[in-house]
Amino acid sequence: MNRISFSGSSEVIRDFVDRFLESAGTRFEPLEETLERYRATLQEMAAGKRIDLRHLEKVVDFMVACDMPEEEIERFFSIDDGRLESLARDAGILESYIEDGTIESFSIHEESG
Numbered sequence: 001m002n003r004i005s006f007s008g009s010s011e012v013i014r015d016f017v018d019r020f021l022e023s024a025g026t027r028f029e030p031l032e033e034t035l036e037r038y039r040a041t042l043q044e045m046a047a048g049k050r051i052d053l054r055h056l057e058k059v060v061d062f063m064v065a066c067d068m069p070e071e072e073i074e075r076f077f078s079i080d081d082g083r084l085e086s087l088a089r090d091a092g093i094l095e096s097y098i099e100d101g102t103i104e105s106f107s108i109h110e111e112s113g
Helices: 010-022 032-049 053-065 070-079 083-100
Strands: none
Touching: 010 053, 010 083, 032 053, 032 070, 032 083, 053 070, 053 083, 070 083
16 A cells, blocks of 8 residues: 655645545535635636646635635736646546546544654
């Protein structure tokens, strides 16, 4: 068995697992806050760079849900260095790995100490 480790807030890691692993391939509704702030920008980016809008929405919605400052999120759009597109493509790859069985299972094990 291969493992991937994440460290950080348990709440953030649980949100990540729910959003990108457990709900892969299912209908996703971004937070209203995400849609109000970023819908037009995300739609434009998805169309212009041929990226799945769902994956972009998931990534940016995760940032919003984790209380990333708006200035930092905006920086992803303004710098246009490809990081946001890469994150969206990574979300798509995770989804496809779950759907095709490459990722067979996942679980959260919290370490104490």
